[in-house]
Amino acid sequence: MALTVLYAAATGHVVGALALTGAAAPADPARLVGRALPLRVALGAGRTAVLPLNARDLAATAVDDEPALLTDPLAFGVELSADGRPGPAPARLAVWTGGGVRLAADGLTVTVPVAPTRPAPVVALVSDDQHTHVLAGEIPAEGDRVKLPLAVEPGGTHGVLTLVAGWAGRLERVTVT
Template sequence: MALTVVYAIGTGHVVGALDLTGAGGTPPGPETLVGRELPLRVSLGGGRTATLPLNARELAVASVDDEPGVLADPLAFGVELSPEGKPKPTLLRLPAWTGDGGIALAADGVTLTVKVPVPRAAKAVVLVSDDQETHVLAGEIPAQHREVTLPLTLTSGGTHGVLALVAGWAGRLEKEAVT
């Protein structure tokens, strides 16, 4: 196991991966790898970029089996915990939920819609850029449902960077317009 991943504690999503060749033993803590926060960036067009920072207190680190795909697309993978709360060495490939209406920004909130109803409640964390601040929202999609709407006040017509993490589904980092 030479692959080290940084993952979101609340949802299990891998948000960063590195190959620590020659490293052994216990991986360093998230603060050692990312500092106080891990900035994820998305282009908003016109030379603008939104930075969505994940606080290091909300992250953890795990040594896992080699999985080359995680280096190119970390949000497509998740860390599963053992009954003892330890990360399992094999990463989970998470199903995508892109397409029609997966993320919808409105002046009064953000709605996340996955492809099929979740079998049990699925935690959701959303970061939305808004000029100089980042809104951090948390909730869950109830069991046997496909969506959740999280309250947020935005200006109609604006474009924002969005990081959406729904437990059990691949993470999404993209730009979205308020409709």
Template sequence: MSVFVVYVKETGHVVGAVTANGAAVPTVAALVGDELPLRVSLEPGSVVSLTLKAGELAVHEADDEPGVFADPLAFGVQPGEPGQPPKPALAVLRKATVPLKFEVPGLTVTVGDAVSEETPVLVLISYGQATSVLRGKIGQGLGEVLLETLVDDDPHGVLVLVPGWAGRLEEVEKP
């Protein structure tokens, strides 16, 4: 039996996994169609979807890792040598514990430890049923970044992807 993971090409975060017997590596379109919705429950009882477009995703045949089915965002695809496919083993990513927070003028993302090199940050934020995409970088020697965006006082679904850190899919409100 093979394990196939769908991951975000930009950050390596796994966003879904399936198993198949004796199958060739499927395409992204065969697994998710044109886009992959990630759902976030908001108070009081509503649900929003943050969508990743198929062009932002890739499929990889990975070693068996049962935990990837329960918490895919806790795993990442490890790049191979230049010009080679990713490594078969999935990386277990560190978990950030500092809450995400909206403050003027945007969203603060804190990973906890200072990063050893400039590190990209990809954020998706729900605005009603629409999705806004923010990109930024945590500077070398720093542990956080403020991504400028205006949000209303309603709760928002947020997906935060920082290489090396588990993805975060959660509700975030303005204080």
């Protein structure tokens, strides 16, 4: 069995995995997911937010067999070599035991429990009634947070996907404070 993963090109987070027998998966993410890979978050009261990751923002690669990739892909990342090639061993990412994601009417604040030693790229998707907001930024070296500008209504509930390089991805329901 071979494992193929789809990962966010900007942060290296694995966002999906598939096990194949026989032929290898196509290297083009669009051939695997179409225009976008939909991630879903239950919002409560029978509502679900769909957060589509655009295929052009994804990459695909074959990796060493790691069964947990199939059940918890956001806990893993793909490490790139100096020449930009993905390595074969998926990396288990640090779990957020502190810090978090706070959504306010004027933006999304992402706080990690330990300040990175070098800038950490951040990508976040926030659901809204009709579309998804795609936010990008970085946590500076020796800093522990970034605020990404966004205007949302107070009190609303949104699905949020947060990817911070080096930390496990978070897919969760967040209420605007």
